Amino acid sequence: MALLIVVGLTVLVLWALAERGLERVRLTGPFVMLACGVLVGVLAADDFNSRLDTAHAEKVVELILALLLFVDATEVRGGPFGGEARVISRLLFLAMPLSLIAAFVAGSLLLPALSGPVLLMLACIVIPTDFAPASPILRHAAIPVRIRHILNVESGYNDGIVSPIFVFAVSLVGKRAGLDGVEALLDGLWAFLFAAAAGIVVGGGAGFVLRGTRRIGFASDRSGRFAMVLVPLLSYVAANLVEANGFVAAFLAGIVYRVVRGGSRHADLDPAETAFADDVGQLVSMAMWFGFGAVAVLVFSNGLKPALILFGVLAVLVLRLVPVLLCLLRSSLRWRERIAVGVLGPRGTASIVFGFLAFDALPESDDLPPLYAMTVVVVLSIVLYGVVAPPLTARLLRSRRGG
Structure with a gap:
């Protein structure tokens, strides 16, 4: 395992030292780390597999997601919904639940042997969008700024909204496995409320204290x-102490911290203040992509699983697009813009984290489907959204025909 850590850190250092040059030849960080992870997976698959399903690995992954959720919640510019409240609220509170339901139904039809909680985990893995593997989309000049902004704000929030549903599904195969549906929901509701309280107190308290210490000159630039x-x-730690959802706590802490620290719900944090967290978040994300590459080798070494592959393809191409189109009816977006929003939905870091956590939580007989579904949607996202989707979407939006 020490050798794997050395190799991973070496790759991270080399990527950090050559990031700009790699981007010039269209080699994004996730792609480079994925490729190196695949190589390590081929050379040291057995050792990596034995270390993956451990409590330590699970905690590391959870802390990474907590950090990313917080950063995403603080980075939304122009108010809570980035100035696009009507469109983004439809995407988050209508289209995404419908997408989760569609993924659950599709999974039950394609994978009838899996239990309800596992199917719910799969839905949470394959639906949240993340532009880490396809960041060129958010910089593509031919795609309107408004569309890029909507997609960016939506992806910043959706994993935070899905995370409590995922944690609830995981708990149904863990300590709540013996509870009936009503008891499990009540137990989960209490955990959510405690998590919300922890996030609001910690995030709001930190924002309030920082505003005060800056005012009296006690705070430094750092x-x-x-x-x-x-x-x-x-x-995250405070929520775990009261057996609550640490992801919800971190996400709500980010929202409250931004509001209290900025002085109003429409205030944005200074980019100089968020830069360090952005860098740390990107660094840990790159480590996650390295691990994903090694896991992908382990997953596909189990052979082709047509039902899981079809499930992943449907999740990326259909199960988001149809709910988005339905929920954006009569919105301010033109038809071609609605199609673009529905089509441009790569899966990335959130899917990887949820896939790893599901693998750790499930017994050996059920732990392959989450990893397999995770691998299919993320690899497809890298290929489809990193290469194919940007020029096709730009051509679609440039067309003057259609509404």
């Missing part, structure tokens, strides 16, 4: 940057 990394970790 204080805000340090807080952006430490607050999500504190909120």
Whole structure:
């Protein structure tokens, strides 16, 4: 395992030292780390597999997601919904639940042997969008700024909204496995409320204290940057102490911290203050992509699973697009823009984290489907959204025909 860590850190250092040059030849960080992870997976698959399903690995993954959720919640510009409340609220609170339901139904038809909680985990793995594997989309000049902004804001929120559903599904195969549906829901509701309280207290308290210490000259230039990394970790740990959902706590802490720290719900944090957390978040994400590459080798070494592959393809191409089109009816977006929003939905870091956590939580007889579904949707996202989708979407939106 020590050798794997050395190799991973070496690859991270080399990527960090050559990031700009790699991007010039269209080699994104996730792609480079994925390729190196695949190589390590081929050379040391057995050792990596024995270390993957451990409590330590699970905690590392959870802390990474807590940090990313917090950062996403603080980075939305122009108010809580980025100035696009009507469109984004439809995407988050109508289209995404419908997509989760569609994924659950599709999974039950294609994978009838899986239990309800496992199917719910799969839905949570394959639906949240993330532009890490396809960041060129958000910089593509031919795609309108408004569309890119809507997609960016939506992807910043959806994993935070899906995470409590995922944690609830995981708990149904764990300590709540013996409870009936009503008891499990009540137990989960209490855990959510405690998590919300932890996130609001920690995030709001940190934002309030930082505003005060800056006003009286006690805070340094680094204080805000340090807080952006430490607050999500504190909120996650505090929630876990009361057996609550640490992901919900970190996500809500980010929302409240941004509002209290900025002085109003429409205030944005200074980019200089969020830069350190952005860098740390990107660094840990790159490590996650390296691990994903090694896991992909392990997954496909189990052979082709047509039902899981079809499930992943449907999730990426259909199960998001149809609900988005339905929920954006009579919206301010033109038809071609609605199609673009529905089509441009790569899966990335959130899917990887949820896939790893599901693998750790499930017994050996059920732990392959989450990893397999995760691998299919993320690999397809890299290929489809990193290469094919940007020019096709730009051509679609440039057309003057259609509404």
